[in-house]
Amino acid sequence: MLLTGTALVVAVVARLTADAEATACAAAGDCPDRPATWTGAAMWLIDRMVLDDSGPAPATTEARIFGWLMPPLGxxxxxxxxxxxxxxxxxxxxxxxxxxAHLETTINRRIRVLVLTVLDIERDAVISAVAAGNGRPAEPDTAAGYxxxxxxxxxxHGTEVLLAQAAQGIVTPAAMMLTAERLIPAVRPDYVILAGICFGLWSRRYDNGQQELGDVVVSEYVHNVDHRKVTDEGGRERILRRGERVQASTPLLLALKAATHGWTGRPVHFGTVLSGSTLVSSATLRAELRREFEEASAGxxxxxxxxxxxxxRxxxxxxxxxxxxxxxGELTDDTRRTAAEAAAAFVVHGLTLGTLPVPPRG
Incomplete structure (x- = not known):
């Protein structure tokens, strides 16, 4: 707009200058040395605008005034x-x-989740469920030597999902605790989800509860059953459980509760999960756990x-x-597969739904 307006000003002033000079030089016959044409006047005015005094010399006062105004206009x-x-x-x-800032916010808003499993059937169930959700094959990699x-x-929200597999239990070098302890600083996940299979303690058939084989259990609390004190009192053994009972992370717990809305898969049960290094395959031990931990939903x-x-962390x-x-003792490959697939499907549903909050970056 500025350049267009300037061009219009120069064009109009050039016409006025050319008319004044042509009239004055007609009698004297020296028009070739003056800006007496529109083209010559326009070139002379542009030269004046850039402080160039070469070229024709005007003879009229009107043209000189226009010439003096060109440098300020320039x-x-x-x-x-x-x-x-x-x-x-x-x-x-x-x-x-x-x-x-938008890119940084977008990148920072992406959630990273580390899913941990133990059995091959648990690992493969998670890989298949995520691939069904995003259409991408799993990419093998290493982190912290694992x-x-x-x-x-x-x-x-572009939740990034990583998967790692550990050995069963928590006490060996390849078991869950050391594997998770070394992987977490390396991959820096926002959330860690333990996925796979468990045994139920609210059986509809045996405990008058609501659970069936293949249902999903989400840990509202974890209760460590390994830490205990054993004493003799009056010739009888007495066991005092000293393990912690800890609530799962609130954002994950609430997000997975919200994920039950619209969920059409197997029923999901929230409750206290017993965790210990003993593989429970005994009706006697199970009955003991049921008696000591009446609120427990799974182990x-x-x-x-x-x-x-x-x-x-x-x-x-x-x-x-x-x-x-x-x-x-009734565990089979079929019940393992059904349970692992149900859990993996609910994990993927929960991560896809978008109810998991983005934690503040520290």
């Missing part, structure tokens, strides 16, 4: 161009800042290790496992 145009360039550069920088699988992203062998590994934790048996 300075105004130059100043306006400089201001416009500065504003454009400033706008570009602001736009670039907003773009970078094999992991990068499973891609889920949901509109398994790795959750205490996950809780201990995340203690003092920013990563939240929870367990999502399917009921494969009742802890009385």
């Amino acid at each position: 300075l105004v145009v130059l100043l306006c161009l400089a201001v416009a360039a500065w504003r454009q550069a400033s706008t570009f920088k602001k736009r670039q800042k907003r773009t970078l 094999p992991i699988f990068r499973l891609g992203r889920l949901g509109d 398994e062998m790795e959750l205490t290790g996950v809780y201990a590994a995340t203690a003092g 920013r990563s939240g934790w929870i367990m999502v496992k399917g009921i494969s048996d009742w802890g009385t």
